[in-house]
Amino acid sequence: MEIVLSKILLQIRHQEDKLSSxxxxxxxxxxxxxxxxxxxxCSIKTKISQTGFxxxxxxxxxxxxxxxxxLGKLIYYNKVFRIETTCPVSKGKIHxxxxxNLLKTLKSEYKESICNEDFYRYYRADRTDRDHTYFRLGQINYHDGLTSGVFEIDISFSxxxxxxxxxxxxxxxxxxxILTKINPEENPDNILLNGEAKKDISWTNSQNALIELIYALYASNSISHGKIGIRKLALIFQVLFRTPLNDIHHSFHRMKTRAGSRTAFLDQxxxxxxxxxxxxL
Incomplete structure (x- = not known):
């Protein structure tokens, strides 16, 4: 299944690169x-409904x-479309x-409906002890006081x-x-120079490989004498390669405990x- 995930992420990145070019x-x-x-x-849902697990x-x-x-990227791109098509101007103070204001709203929603939940702490701690309850069909417990969104999902596929x-x-x-919109210098159209800005530059290895490289550069103080924080450094690489990295801290935590070499990409x-x-020679 990990191979399947890698293939899916590669397909998504390929489509992103294709559209970007x-x-x-x-x-x-x-x-x-x-x-x-x-x-x-929809295609994956059809296949699973036919073959099961x-x-x-x-x-x-x-x-x-x-x-x-x-689904996360689907929600993200749909929100970006809505944001871009309702933005009143293309630049200036109003922009x-x-x-x-969008960033303030996002932070508020995070505090009110995400970070204080037990499940959020479970997920961030990389726990697995309740996976059989959280991630198997037909295990929803309505006594947990779930949000009304539970009644809108397809219980055969969620x-x-x-x-x-x-x-x-x-x-x-x-x-x-949103950060790249607020800080123009971090915008993908401005971070590269002149004619190079629109070339098809993409990261073609795994997300974990890029995260491993970012942390190695950060830990060795190789960029700006280590004065750039890990979050900003990760953002620079995301913008440069147009590759969202999701939660790098969560991924790095898993790297520290993975079997075999913890620095597999650097070794390679x-x-x-x-x-x-x-x-x-």
Whole structure:
């Protein structure tokens, strides 16, 4: 299932890169991504309804990891489309105020409906002890006092909590997007120089590989003598490669405890460089 997730994320990034290279407006790009992700989700839903899951662990992995990534980006791009098509002006103080108010609203929603929930703390702690309750179909407990959104989901394709993770993913992407609007110097159209700005530059390895590289540069104080925080450094790479990284702290926590080498990508970089050097001998 991890291989399946990697393929899905690669398909999404490929479509993002494809649309980005066409230099269309942000609103149109967001609209096209919304259609693409909606179709992807519908296709996966049809396949699962026909074949089901091989076991409980596969079901849990799907609703905890795969579906939320697709649905999260779908929610995100739909919100970006709505934001872009209702923005009153393209620049100036009103434009700045518009996005600053959006950021305030996003932070308020986060405090009121996300961060204080037990499930949010469960998810952020990378716990697995209640996965069988949160991420298997037919396990919804209405005595938990769930929000009314529980009555709007398709119970044959949602455990309710997969939707909650999707909204966490969407909000994190939206946060990065709004910051690039508030700070023009961090906008994808301005971070690169002149004619290079619209070239198809993308990260073609895994998200974990990029996060590993970012943390290595941060830990070694290799950029601005370590004066740039990890969040801003991650944002720079996201903008540069047009690759949302979701929750890098959560991913880094998993790297610290993963089996095998904890620096798998950096190890491979060293081998690749040495092999390249040997070609000139």
């Amino acid at each position: 066409q230099m269309m407006r942000t609103s149109e790009e967001a609209y096209q991504m919304t259609l693409f992700l909606k179709e992807m989700l 091989t076991d409980g662990q596969q079901e849990i992995y799907f609703f905890k990891n795969i579906k939320p990534q697709i 700045q105020s518009y996005f600053e 455990t309710y909590y997969d939707n909650k993770i999707a909204h966490i993913v969407a909000n994190e992407l939206l946060y990065s997007y 970089l060293k081998l690749s460089l040495e092999e390249y050097m040997d070609k000139d």
